Amino acid sequence: MKALVLSGGAGTRLRPITHTSAKQLVPVANKPVLFYGLESIAAAGITEVGIIVGDTAREIREAVGDGSRFGLDVTYIPQEAPLGLAHAVLIAREFLGEDDFVMYLGDNFIVGGITDLVEEFRASRPDAQILLTKVPDPRAFGVAELDVDGRVARLEEKPADPRSDLALVGVYLFTPAIHAAVRAVKPSGRGELEITHALQWLIDARATVKSTVISGYWKDTGNVADMLEVNRSVLELIDPLDEGSVDARTEIIGRVRIGRGAAVRGSRIVGPAVIGAGTVVENSYIGPSTSIADNCRVTDSEIEYSIVLSGSSLHGVGRVEASLIGRDVEITPAPHIPAAHRLVLGDHSKVQISA
Structure with a gap:
């Protein structure tokens, strides 16, 4: 089994920090977010990792190197532009070959890692397995609708009117069946090849798409508020x-x-x-x-x-x-500026000025 780690996004929600730094390298408890994902992959027994890189490729390469510090063998896969998660799978075809793989978004954070999830996938081996979690506002995520038996019936990307509160977590597990799906889908209105569309294609083709609803801690660290919250949660565990x-x-x-x-x-x-x-x-x-x-x-x-x-x-x-x-x-503190009032007052005025 291999891993595909996505580290090519621009990180617009973390600007101005990401004007000069890759969002996946912003530290949580003084360690880049990306490193937590790589450590989770290694802990799950996966050693071959492809990292999708974009404009910040040089920074990612300098930070991760050949992956040996994590016990990994890393291959870098350039992406000309952030054209969607399904596009990342498409351009990684040669690296992935006919192997099963986990796709991990490099700016996501899951407390507890992915070892249990990988073992569950290996045991049952559905065509695809996704993680879901309940969120207060699912409009910013891919959203899953389950049928009465708990199976995935429908997936939508950032819907204006979500059919459920179950958002896709940034970890996916696939067999080679996903390759036909990513070749079949067309760009969305955002101009991207959406992984939700590829998963829906599998569902429509009667493939097995399994979901696991997680109750543990997960965050997409794409904005400052979530980054600070992840930092808080990790610090709670330090010795x-x-x-x-x-x-x-x-x-x-x-x-x-x-x-x-x-x-x-x-x-x-x-x-x-x-x-x-x-x-x-x-x-x-x-x-x-x-x-x-x-x-x-x-x-x-x-x-x-x-x-x-x-x-x-x-x-x-x-x-x-x-x-x-x-x-x-x-x-540093701003320089002290003496308080002053400039007045032009007519005859017989009455003015009250706070001290």
Whole structure:
């Protein structure tokens, strides 16, 4: 069995971060989202992985390399433009051959991995298997409608009027039957070859499309709010570790990981939180659900429920919350501007000015 990992999207919902960085490499608990997926694939016993890459191919290649650090053998498959999930399967035909495969969206996050799912697929081997989860607003997802027996009856891509609240999770399992389906479908109104259309083609052809409704944690990390929530959930699972230097004036509360060479002085850190290698925290407060990457500097500042990427600094900042801060960012207080009022008043005026 092989894996096909999609890492070619533009990440428009994470701009401006993704103007200069691949969305799959934005870190969660100081580790790129993509790495969690690759680790899950390796844990499921899959070693041959094809990674679909686009405009950010160079960054993805530099981060992942040949895959050996994950126990994987990686092949890179260029995609000229993000033309849909079914298009990714189409252009990966030579790599996939006649093998079964799991398709994993590189910006998705599933707590607990995919090992059980892969084993279930191998045991029953339907033509296709999809994961579903209930969402409050399914209009932003592919949506599945099940029949009275729980079988997949209909699939729609981002419907304006969803027939159910069951959204497709970004992990799919296929036999080679999917190749005929992706060749048969036409581009949607968005100009993309939709995997939901290919799955519907299989359903209409009486193929076996199995679904599994998951109740565990899943997130599409395509926007800032979801990225921060995934970061929070992962930090809840970390074990405390101190590989840096923490002085006697510092108070550490809860699960906190401090990286090698980091220095924390005169500060208060309330976990769960991670402080990257080489980072300096001085006279500051780091609150829960905060990840600060390597070689950052936080002085005389407060930050909570946020992600700070490498090389950034906060100095003299009263409070930062629910923020995603890119690489090599400098945050400082605005210069003080004296308050003043400019008035032109007629005779006998009465004016009240707040102090």
